[in-house]
Amino acid sequence: MSTTPVPVHASTVAGVPVEAVQRYVLDDTEVRTVHARNLGRDYQVFVSLPPDYAAHPDRTYPVMFVTDANYAFPLIRSIARRLGDHGDGTEDFILVGLSYAVGDTPVYSRRRDYTPTNHGPSGLTSDMPGRPVLHGEAEGYRAFIKDDVFPLIAANYHADMSRRIYVGHSYGGLLGYEMLLHDPSMFSHYILGSPSLQFDHGVEFARMHEALAARKDLPANVLVVLGAFETPGKDKADRRYNRETDMIGDNRRFVAELQAKHYPGLHASVITVPGEDHLTVFPVIITRGIQWALPGKRPAFTATGG
Structure with a gap:
């Protein structure tokens, strides 16, 4: 990976001038600020283009x-380029990063935007002084992605918008379930890492039952990936196990309830990754997810329960 020099400033060491420091900039990437009309906030959107994008103006990409x-x-950009191998390993794609609201901290923004109800965990403090902790704006954030981000990508890039893939981890995985239940065709593939189904005492199960009461199909491909330590373990001395929350059990039950509906268009799997916990599993989620959703010419990864 090469760099694009961006001068920062000159400095001195012991009074001797030092060559201006340069920022490390990722090639073939852009940052756009997008206004969420229904939320009244601005968000940064990052875009990474495939290595051969400029050489193939007539080609469209997932x-x-x-x-x-x-x-x-x-992280995804680096893993994708390592796996891709010019299309032999995995298919090239346009990567769109959904960053946080401009002016908000990451914690404040994601708590509010990725969760389905305003009943967040008790005892939390805000990391933005003078502003209360907020949850429960997932529906508005879903509309921002669909109504503001999708048109931007479709209008400005060689994008195959019939092949949209979603990736989210933790609260981002919970947001993925929300979109799957209430607007499944938003994405063709959902890669959901360690979804936080414990949020608001498992409210997503009730939301699932309500959303699917009259639904005849749920057309989507879903891969849920968790670390094997994301469950209470018998070895209490191993701090990598969850203390109380059984995220593996919750997600297996959630997907099993979806599968029990026998929707013809739904293909869903849950896998666990040995040796990984909630914080370490994300790179594996990306590797498995890209191989699953965008296989190349070589034999692809297939999701099987674990």
Whole structure:
């Protein structure tokens, strides 16, 4: 990966001038500020284009959208280029990173935008002085993605918008369930890492029952990935196990209830990754997810329960 020099400022060491420091800039990337009309806020959107994008102006590419972009965007971009191998390993795609509201901290923005109700965990303090902790604006944020981000990508890039892939982890995984239940065709593939089904005492189960009461189909491909430590373990001395929350059990039950509906268009799997916990599993989620959703010419990864 090369760099694009961006001068910052000159400095001195022991009074001797030092060459101006340069920022490290990812090639073939852009940052756009997008106004969420229904929320009245601005968000940054990061875009990474495939290496051969400029050489193939008539080609369209599938588009992967990922939340928590400040962390996830450069990671996915790097993993994708490592796996892709010019299309032999995995298919090239446009990557769209959904960053946080301008002026908000990541914690404040994601708590509010990725959760379905305003009944968040008790005892939380705001990391933005003078502003209360907020939850429960997932529906508005879903509309922002669909009504403001999708048209931007469709109008400005060689995007195959019939092949939209969603990636979210933790609260981002919970947001993915929300979109799957209430607007499943927003994405063709959902890669959901460690969805936080414990939020608001498991309210997403009740929301699922309500949303699916009259639904005849749920057309989507869903891969849920968790670390094997995301459950209470028998070895209490191993701090990598969850203390109380059984995220593995919750997500297996959630997907099993979806599968029990026998929707013809739904294809869903849950896998666990040995040796990983809630914080370490994300890179594996990305590797498995890209191989699953965008296989290349070589044999692809297939999701099987674990």
